[in-house]
Amino acid sequence: MTRKPALAVVGATGAVGAVMLEILSQHENVWGEIRLLASPRSAGRVLAVRGEECEVLALGEETLGGVDVALFLVPAEVSARWAPVAVARGAVVVDSSAAFRLDPEVPLVVPEVNPHAARIRPRGIVASPHDTTLAMIPAVGALHAEFGLRELVVSSYQAVSGEGRDAVAALRSQLSLVAGTELGSTPGDVRRAVGEAGLGPFAAPLALNVMPWAGVPADDGWSSEELGLRDETRRILDLPALRVAATCVRVPVLTAHSLTVHARFEREVTVERAHEILATSPGVVLYDDPASGGFPTPADVVGTDPTWVGRVRRALDDPCALELFVCGDNLRKGAALNSAQIAEAIAAEFSR
């Protein structure tokens, strides 16, 4: 009989950690020990996983020992510091932060799209993509396998919950201030009202507004998230010269990212064949009956695992291009779920 591998969840007390414990409790139990780690400040808290109470330990060299797989659900700087320690102590690391996403020796993996990539990990680390990439990639990857992707033009409609508790609190208090008032038709009135509630981590109000920015400034006017979408999509699909143009926009939605996708392929496409592919691909749900109000929206997909796809159309001026609207929960597939799936694929190596 083979041994069940031991798992460490690093960052168990955060928002993504909470979703991870839920997922580990629902999925098939492939793990021996599950150890919960967090900052010393959170050590001693007791959390439930697999129906059992489990005390949170302080992240450290000691507590990373004796672990087969370490799931890192922490900010990039914490991953950069501690993932190599976990590897040195014998663990395979699955990292959900940006710390290693563009490291050529760290595979970037979406199990529905490039599961094989997780097997070759020179640094002992596997990275999970950013939530915006994950909201679209299962659908885009499935279509690429059939038609051969040449170019993507994407625009995002990003929720705030991926930005942390301050972001959610800011949107909630802004909404309380503007709700029921006559704001929104005179210059400056939303800005003034929301100024009282505070912008939180954002550069503009989000209640009754949208903001064309996500991430930090990069070169030539691009944001880090726009460049990330391009770089990560190229790595996951193994298309290093793929043309990608992305604009990231934040919208007043709490959870679930949406994107419009213009995808140009090598071969001619049909909506019928695209529907067949999307309806049968793992991790994708097709919901495309707009004449009856059938299209995914954040309110429909929050709390669910798959990428939802609707509004599938063939470009009127290009028989090789498809238009899509995709929606995915940024806290589930967008963060905890994809990392859990990678870890479970690595766990399966232990029973071979």
Added chain:
Amino acid sequence: MTRKPALAVVGATGAVGAVMLEILSQHENVWGEIRLLASPRSAGRVLAVRGEECEVLALGEETLGGVDVALFLVPAEVSARWAPVAVARGAVVVDSSAAFRLDPEVPLVVPEVNPHAARIRPRGIVASPHDTTLAMIPAVGALHAEFGLRELVVSSYQAVSGEGRDAVAALRSQLSLVAGTELGSTPGDVRRAVGEAGLGPFAAPLALNVMPWAGVPADDGWSSEELGLRDETRRILDLPALRVAATCVRVPVLTAHSLTVHARFEREVTVERAHEILATSPGVVLYDDPASGGFPTPADVVGTDPTWVGRVRRALDDPCALELFVCGDNLRKGAALNSAQIAEAIAAEFSR
């Protein structure tokens, strides 16, 4: 001395009519009589224009007589019925509805882009584009004049106020219900809460949500507004074979439409030259300093006339393509202002 032409405002009591009376009161006074017309139900109301009180008359064959220019700010079916009557009685009609936008004998005019087109009007009618097209076309037209437009991929972030009072009321009551609650993280909870407030004219909730649909169903999964964006842009720019792929998405914003624009040109572009063009084009404001939070949002542009442009980037994989984020007030330039500008250009013909 030349005679000042007489103007009729048809639909003076509606939301766009109110903005029109404000604009007519602020602009240079080029009109002789200004006659206010509306449905018989609204006749007898007294509205202020140019600082004077003016009684609203019932729209009819009689009240359309003796007018040089008739501004129609009414639903398409009302325009279709009454615009030909106004023409038969001697007026030039400026129509803001969809009734004549695709009629090859009716020019579709944006004064900053194709002013010459307003001079040739075989049916005596000039049409004004849809608000979504108007939110981007001054910027796109200016860049086209320099670089030669080949292709557009656009995604919209559309406000609700263009859909009328029911739409605004629905979003307001939905916001009141969801504000301050813990909604938005469990499947179905926003849908349930908003269900109590009612969806108004929409197929999905808009509070804490976005909806990938605007208009009525057209062929092959497209919406009428998506096809309108393509057809109108082609007509205004006189590019009948322009490649256009649009996805229209409604967002929880009261006033001001935004769009992401991927524009591919014949010639190579630079951000520097694009900035120069946008900074000096009529009806366009450049606001592009993202590292300091400088980009247009609906909250900034509501109540203003121009198209605001930010996030100007050259596509990383195509030296002939630019990415933009544009924002414009759908009730001003998007409706009343553009029609007023067309009417004023026609008024100028009377003084020649």
